[in-house]
Amino acid sequence: MAGKGSGSAGDVWLRPPTRTAREAPPLSRDRIVEEAIALLDEEGADRLTMRRLAERLGTGSTTLYWHLKTKDDVLDLALDAIFAAVEIPGNDGRDWRAAVTALITGWRAVLLAHPWSAALLGRPMLGPNVLARSEFLYATLVKAGVVEPHLTAAAYGLSNYVIGSALMQATWTARAEQHPGSATGQAARERFRADSDRYPVLAAHGPLAVDGDWDTSFAIGLGWLLDGIQADAAAAGEAPESRSE
Amino acid sequence: MAGKGSGSAGDVWLRPPTRTAREAPPLSRDRIVEEAIALLDEEGADRLTMRRLAERLGTGSTTLYWHLKTKDDVLDLALDAIFAAVEIPGNDGRDWRAAVTALITGWRAVLLAHPWSAALLGRPMLGPNVLARSEFLYATLVKAGVVEPHLTAAAYGLSNYVIGSALMQATWTARAEQHPGSATGQAARERFRADSDRYPVLAAHGPLAVDGDWDTSFAIGLGWLLDGIQADAAAAGEAPESRSE
DNA sequence: CAGTGACCGGATCAATGATCCAGTGCTCGA
DNA sequence: TCGAGCACTGGATCATTGATCCGGTCACTG
Numbered sequence: 447m448a449g450k451g452s453g454s455a456g457d458v459w460l461r462p463p464t465r466t467a468r469e470a471p472p473l474s475r476d477r478i479v480e481e482a483i484a485l486l487d488e489e490g491a492d493r494l495t496m497r498r499l500a501e502r503l504g505t506g507s508t509t510l511y512w513h514l515k516t517k518d519d520v521l522d523l524a525l526d527a528i529f530a531a532v533e534i535p536g537n538d539g540r541d542w543r544a545a546v547t548a549l550i551t552g553w554r555a556v557l558l559a560h561p562w563s564a565a566l567l568g569r570p571m572l573g574p575n576v577l578a579r580s581e582f583l584y585a586t587l588v589k590a591g592v593v594e595p596h597l598t599a600a601a602y603g604l605s606n607y608v609i610g611s612a613l614m615q616a617t618w619t620a621r622a623e624q625h626p627g628s629a630t631g632q633a634a635r636e637r638f639r640a641d642s643d644r645y646p647v648l649a650a651h652g653p654l655a656v657d658g659d660w661d662t663s664f665a666i667g668l669g670w671l672l673d674g675i676q677a678d679a680a681a682a683g684e685a686p687e688s689r690s691e
Numbered sequence: 692m693a694g695k696g697s698g699s700a701g702d703v704w705l706r707p708p709t710r711t712a713r714e715a716p717p718l719s720r721d722r723i724v725e726e727a728i729a730l731l732d733e734e735g736a737d738r739l740t741m742r743r744l745a746e747r748l749g750t751g752s753t754t755l756y757w758h759l760k761t762k763d764d765v766l767d768l769a770l771d772a773i774f775a776a777v778e779i780p781g782n783d784g785r786d787w788r789a790a791v792t793a794l795i796t797g798w799r800a801v802l803l804a805h806p807w808s809a810a811l812l813g814r815p816m817l818g819p820n821v822l823a824r825s826e827f828l829y830a831t832l833v834k835a836g837v838v839e840p841h842l843t844a845a846a847y848g849l850s851n852y853v854i855g856s857a858l859m860q861a862t863w864t865a866r867a868e869q870h871p872g873s874a875t876g877q878a879a880r881e882r883f884r885a886d887s888d889r890y891p892v893l894a895a896h897g898p899l900a901v902d903g904d905w906d907t908s909f910a911i912g913l914g915w916l917l918d919g920i921q922a923d924a925a926a927a928g929e930a931p932e933s934r935s936e
Numbered sequence: 937c938a939g940t941g942a943c944c945g946g947a948t949c950a951a952t953g954a955t956c957c958a959g960t961g962c963t964c965g966a
Numbered sequence: 967t968c969g970a971g972c973a974c975t976g977g978a979t980c981a982t983t984g985a986t987c988c989g990g991t992c993a994c995t996g
Contacts, residue, residue: 473974495952506976508955513974517953565813568858572879577890585892596911597896598903603852603912606859610851613813613858634817645822647830651842658843666841667848670919671912718943740983751945753986758943762984 473505475513479523483560486524491562494520518569525566526573532556534582542590543672549583550608550668557612564616567609580605591679600675607671615660618653718750720758724768728805731769736807739765763814770811771818777801779827787835788917794828795853795913802857809861812854825850836924845920852916860905863898 481503485494496517500507514520532552535545557563580601587600618634635654642649649655726748730739741762745752759765777797780790802808825846832845863879880899887894894900 496954497952500976507953508977509975511954568810568862570862570879572882577886577893580897581890581893584896588892588896594896594901595903595907598898598901599908599911602856602859602898602903602908603915606855606912607848607851608855609858610853610855611847613854614847614851617813617815634815637817641822645826647833648822648826651829651833651839652825653843653847656839656843658840658847662840663844663847666844667851667916667919670848670916673919673922674912674915677918741985742983745945752984753946754944756985 473503473509473513475523478503478510478513479520479527482520482524483527486562487560491565494562496520521566522569522573525563525569525571526575528556528560528563529553529573529575529579531559532575532579534579542586543676545586546583546604546672547668549579549586550604553579553608554612554664557608558615561616561619564613567613587675590675591683592675593679593682596675596678596682600671603671603675604668607667611660611664611667619660718748718754718758720768723748723755723758724765724772727765727769728772731807732805736810739807741765766811767814767818770808770814770816771820773801773805773808774798774818774820774824776804777820777824779824787831788921790831791828791849791917792913794824794831795849798824798853799857799909802853803860806861806864809858812858832920835920836928837920838924838927841920841923841927845916848916848920849913852912856905856909856912864905 478499482494482499485499485502496510497507499520500510503510510520514523532549532555535548557567583604584597584601587597592600638645638649638652638654645652723744727739727744730744730747741755742752744765745755748755755765759768777794777800780793802812828849829842829846832842837845883890883894883897883899890897
């Protein structure tokens with residue numbers, strides 16, 4: 447009647463839920479990714495090691511390899527996961543331009559909220575969150591009347607623009623918080639001042655001289671792209687058969 | 692009168708130039724960078740290690756650290772070095788648009804010629820080659836009559852666009868050559884076919900479905916940006932004081 | 937000829953990604 | 967009730983890599 451050697455019947459309710467007294471959920475792929483994102487946000491990309499990640503999860507580093515094949519998996523999953531926060535506009539709207547703007551703006555916001563993501567943009571993004579948003583972008587453009595070759599160019603151009611923007615902005619601002627003294631921007635600023643004879647225009651009007659508003663610059667450039675897309679879509683709609691203009 | 696123990700007077704001309712019979716130049720920062728670029732071009736970014744680089748140079752790995760402080764130095768120097776190949780258009784021209792197009796196109800060509808560079812774009816680019824070309828870009832735009840806030844937006848937008856383009860294209864084509872079988876693009880293609888019900892538009896019109904021409908797409912998007920810049924410059928020129936429109 | 941300083945590299949360290957393999961406890965069928 | 971199997975864990979361990987220590991080599995100088 448009595449249980450095994452180590453406990454009596456009903457013990458289960460007295461012992462902590464097996465999980466070695468740790469209150470954390472049983473360690474799943476999702477939990478690992480979630481913690482990885484937290485770690486990346488707090489300490490940056492170069493501080494993410496399997497050991498440190500495991501430590502934060504309260505497990506051994508080797509355990510992670512049961513749930514994931516490689517460290518790159520963590521990065522790929524983390525990268526896709528953050529895009530879940532990009533809201534997909536309701537596709538009811540008539541205004542494709544507003545929808546695209548909302549999507550791209552949200553996209554950019556996520557990239558900037560997680561500066562480490564910029565460095566990862568060089569890897570194939572095939573996760574469900576990314577694909578769903580790409581799908582929406584394409585669908586919206588198609589509905590707006592954008593046709594090839596402008597369709598590919600539009601999706602491609604918009605994506606490139608966001609990616610480039612995030613990458614550039616992350617480059618010049620990311621470290622400022624962590625190393626206020628040796629901030630990249632600060633060092634660059636002094637460099638320009640020193641070499642202002644060699645780079646006169648850059649020193650006078652350069653991004654670091656003007657200390658421009660990233661958001662405004664981004665919006666202006668996005669507007670240019672959308673204007674172009676819109677114009678070509680309209681032209682294609684008016685003269686479906688004749689060569690444009 | 693006789694020389695040292697190991698040689699007699701005039702020996703210098705008989706012995707190989709000290710350099711332990713190796714014909715290579717005496718190993719300078721420049722030579723290291725040059726070889727690093729060759730290594731990166733041939734084998735990719737992840738194969739660049741200090742040991743391997745040293746081996747190719749015929750020296751010990753530690754020697755490199757006399758010429759450079761860290762491995763990142765190698766990368767930063769290599770990244771800047773490749774931009775020397777971007778020709779700076781003569782600034783005589785009246786046609787700012789052609790000049791900018793030439794610069795941006797050359798910029799892109801270099802990035803694509805050295806696919807490993809795309810992954811490095813996340814680091815501050817403050818080398819002389821990059822700065823000289825940025826200087827030219829700004830100067831050309833200023834001469835074209837572009838004023839703030841469009842000036843910053845234009846330089847920023849153009850840069851972002853090239854960077855993003857190169858990054859994206861490198862992502863989807865780079866590995867195709869090295870691993871023809873497991874090419875990223877191929878895997879993605881199959882993924883789309885499998886999930887074509889979930890991503891219908893993407894499967895039908897997506898970049899991998901259309902297999903679009905990167906160059907054409909790039910040119911179209913660049914045209915949109917330039918159109919926007921041109922229009923705003925013209926507007927600013929016509930009505931310098933009144934608010935635009 | 938001793939001394940100096942530029943330059944080189946073997947030995948070595950610490951960090952890291954990844955694997956091997958021996959567990960540990962739960963579940964389920966007999 | 968029990969034992970086989972499975973999901974899951976982690977200590978020990980390896981190879982690789984960036985970086986440093988420190989002792990060497992060689993030309994040149996006074």
